[in-house]
Amino acid sequence: MKLITVAGPPSSGKTSVILKTIAALGLPPGSVGVVKFDSLTSFDHQRYDEQQIPNQTAFAGKICPDHHFVSNVEGAVEWGMKKGLSVLVTESAGLCNRCSPYVNGILSVCVIDNLSGINTPRKIGPMLKYADVVVVTKGDVVSQAEREVFAFNIREVNASATVLFVNGITGQGAFMLARHWQDTLDIRTLRDRKLRFTMPAAICSYCTGETLIGEMYQMGMVKRMEFDDA
């Protein structure tokens, strides 16, 4: 089974890109599945159901979405193997723009959109920097120049990634992404593989439910800000 990790900020067009790319793969129905990692709620399963794509949704809730992803991705792979899928796609929103659900050796796709602002590529951390393929969406509504500047800003952060433009509505460009999916490695498990980047550190008293403010209530990993002497 081929595993593809797709990440990207909310509403950048991940689901549309995945749907169009699955269509471009041209595999028999039921052989490509999706596991959606989300935080609070998601309606994407409806769109996958419409296309008869086997899918599962998981909600991080009050757990850091990145941590939630890494503790469940192996289960996702097992589910895919049991289903007899030939391609499994995991989809996750990079909610703090740091989430980087990428695993060494596993194709990593980051989806960002042209409307999100010209400096956005520089503000997204490991999720963009460690991607193999960066997919840019919503290019049909901005000028050619902006598309080029945007792609340039992506390359400034991640000089080695392939940058592809995909139109989530018409599917233009999805063909090239499908080629990248086809060429990726076949795996049976993720056991003992390594993440490309560390998860955000999150062990402080507020993680475990503390709500009171004040230094005496703060324990664990705390990052203090330095202010000018007023």
Added chain:
Amino acid sequence: MKAFDYVAEVSSVPIGDILRRYPLAVDYLANIRLVGVDETKTLPEILENVDEDMLEEFGLDREEVIFHFSAFLEAFSRMEESIETISSITILGGRDKTGRPEMLELTVTPGEVVSIVGPTGSGKSRLLEDIECLAQRDTPTARQILINGSAPDLDKRFSTGGKLVAQLSQNMNFVMDLTVQEFLEMHAKSRMIPGSAAVVEKCFAVANSLAGEKFTLDTKVTQLSGGQSRSLMIADTALLSSSPIILIDELENAGIDRREAIEILVGNEKIVLMSTHDPLLALRADKRIVIRNGGVTKVIETTAEEEQTLHKIEAIDSALLNIRNQLRRGAIVTNESIPEFQEK
């Protein structure tokens, strides 16, 4: 130069000299929050005093910064070289929606204009997509695209990533909150054009010559009217975009001087493919592709007779333009405003 050579250079040359040699390096350092560094020191010396935790937030340690920075310099020097010249593209026919073979072998060279006509939904975008991904009989249309007469290798296909085709269409907008000048400078910088001031100036002048109402370099791009935006987009695509192929989607509604727009694009040795319903544009092309049911049914070379009719169509068009201008000036349109075209 390989990334390895950059490592040697970056490790031994003061950063100030590196920044002068590679102006883009400023961006790299800014991206990892290294600003206001001592320019007489080398990068490894600077890194000694940098907080390791801060670097870690970017997924780097001190040693990795040097390699990453070198890879960055290498990638951008490579990009500069990779803007290749395309002397021709050839479209070899595939199949239409019903599977009927498409009788097509069309070679287009820079400076040529091909118009694409056909009902909406007939497959014009598919044709563009085939060109964009350099289809090798592996897309739904089974078409094949040749570059300079031969099939491009797989590596090239994977690496072009949309750089081959620039698109101009009706519903495109500017979304950056920049002035015209800042916008053009930013685009020039992304193309790494040395001495961008001259090209920015030229681009602005061309855009203004196309637009009905003039605008200034201080105007925000988001405040430009539809026609002004389109003019700037065309000038920018012609003069600043690296893509050798331009696809234009229905330029007719752009509210600009269409003939001049086409001349500007072609004059910059681009291959122009233009889907249109406008007879003036369709006939001004050297050839026109007729698409029906997902397949090219005909390629028509613009005949001498058609070129003759062009003058008449232009007369009709300029009559319409006159009326439009009269209305703009607040004049009353009279019967005399409309010339007689019926020649028996």
